[in-house]
Amino acid sequence: MSFDLFMQYLTNGISLGSLYALIAIGYTMVYGILRLINFAHGEIFMMSLYFAFYGVALFALPWYITFVVAILMTALLGMTVERAAYKPLRHSPRITIMVSAIGASFFLQNLAVVIFGGRPKAFPTVPLFTQVIRIGNISMQALTLYIPVATVALLVGLHFLIHKTKTGLGMRAVSKDHDTARLMGVNVDRTITITFAIGSILAAFGGIMWGMKFPQIVPTMGLIPGLKCFIAAVVGGIGNISGAVLGGFILGIGEIMLVAFLPGLTGYRDAFAFVLLIVILLVKPTGLMGEKTAEKV
Template sequence: MFMQQMVNGFSLGSMYALIAIGYTMVYGVLRLINFAHGDIMMVGAFLGFFGMEVLELPFVAAVLLAVVGAALLGMASDRVAYRPLREAPKISLLITAIGVSFFLENAFNVFFGGVPRAFPVPAYLEEMVEFFGLMMPISAVLVPIITAFLLGIILWILFKTKYGMAIRALAFDVGTVNLMGIDANRVITLVFGMGSALAAVGGIFWAVNYPSVEPMMGVLVGLKAFAAAVVGGIGSVGGAVLGGLIIGFTEVVVVAFFPELGGYKDAFAFIFLILILLFKPTGILGIDFEKSRF
């Protein structure tokens, strides 16, 4: 039973990690907590639902549609809502992020209604497979593998490409980057697009494992992913993944071994957040922002 719950926790934590990476990358570049990020995840889940249910696309094609659509939405939100406030106080950006979040939630509530819609999960993702003697759905095995693969791509972009070098330089000093001939706004837009694409993947697999979509689905998940980013170390991609896994494991283990605490499982993410802020404010893998990024 313990091993079964470990696998379930790894799967849940991987979904949190996908969303937390977007938080930590945007914060690393702009020092902005993008509270609309959880709603980008919701949009990705709805795009996957639309692709499968309305356009009758295969699952992989629907995922690609969701990833591209969410990335474009993330870049558009930066262009319309955040870029005009680059030189404004940080509190203005924070309030704008909350406004974008409310806008997305209410827009989807108006157009699609607040009633949860059943997500058309492909039959092959629900098939049970034996994994080291444990029986589990294919989706539970697939999510951590995809998370590790996407994490590898993000790290490769950050440390092996010119755009990654520009992102890390931008995180140090926007003014100097502009003086060196780099279009800082383009790089920031790329960061928003990358983070939003990862959130869409997380939203799709969240809808697969909890098969429904509704406009408010990203609120609590987004807050937990933010807590994961802070617990692991805000500004660190590896820390975001570690924080997501810790919170995912905790939720699953608490419900499995202490059923009487099941009603409080959502509180544990924020208990971790409070403890980390009290005893290690930079997070488990927290970094010195004067010396390094990501």
């Protein structure tokens, strides 16, 4: 394999890994705050694409306005899911909350089928992102470069929010202990809602860029990316934002390189994520950047 071809594959892997990282952060943030897996996160990602699609196709809004509206609607959807499916069960056994999360996932998926129909739809193309850029002998869509740049910008903003703002301080306090945080004056309910909103916003950014990169949307499309991003969060260390980002890049680059070096295994590309998960759990059950914590009963 030539150096130019290797760099082509590496660029594509970084781009895909950036998308996985954005979506994986939503899983890891919710787990860090509530110690539960938001199984509806993949469907929230899916709904963001439909919000953007109909903003352009039905209301004929400019793409930049549509994308902002879609992101805000996705944040509202994430907060609604938290209020409806998780908040009433906050003091219930873990298994009850997990069943509610799975139910919310199937509900959103089937709701999308009823409202939007089951036929695949073509996500709108934006000429700004589809133009071809050449760097030396490497050719790529502009979107392939914009995705990592946007991901880095969002991660910097998230880091600032968590470590430099009062809201972020509250989130870190709640992640340690709900009762102690409440005694210190932190509004736990509002902090949890904000966490869901931020995770949904990142999922919406990832979803919109995913739609432009893979321009076909169906109501069931959130399943596989959702599972892969959950795996990325576990590989990196569930509950650790940096770990989720690392896991996303490992998964994205690994998938692309598998196809590049072993083209005969292209059909097993999706299986790579599950094999990686098994290996990581056998070698380091807490994930690459995870830490052992005492399990709360």
